[in-house]
Amino acid sequence: xxxxxxxxxxxxxxxxxxxxxxxxxxxxSDPTSANLFWxxxxxxxxxxxxxxxxxxxxxxxxxxxxxxxxxxxxxTVNIQPQWIFSDRIAV
Numbered sequence: 001x002x003x004x005x006x007x008x009x010x011x012x013x014x015x016x017x018x019x020x021x022x023x024x025x026x027x028x029s030d031p032t033s034a035n036l037f038w039x040x041x042x043x044x045x046x047x048x049x050x051x052x053x054x055x056x057x058x059x060x061x062x063x064x065x066x067x068x069x070x071x072x073x074x075x076t077v078n079i080q081p082q083w084i085f086s087d088r089i090a091v
Contacts, residue, residue: 024050
C-alpha cells in the first residue's frame with residue numbers, strides 16, 4: 001500500500017518499476033515535488049494527464065529526466081501551453 005496523504009502525497013512516493021502513470025482529478029501544489037518524482041522514476045514510458053489535472057508538472061524540467069518516455073497524452077479543456085510544452089521538453 002502506498003501512503004499518498006498530504007497535498008502532494010503521491011509525488012513523495014517511490015514506486016519501483018513504475019512504467020505507466022495515468023492521472024485524473026489531481027492537482028500539484030509544489031512543482032519541486034514533481035521534479036523529484038520524475039528523477040526517481042526514470043522508467044516511466046507512458047504518462048497520461050486527464051481533464052482535471054492541474055499544476056506545474058514540468059517546472060524546471062531537465063533534459064533526460066524521463067529518458068524512457070515514449071507516450072505522453074494530455075486531455076484537457078483548459079490548457080495553458082506553457083504548462084505542458086516548453087522549449088526544454090522534447091519527447
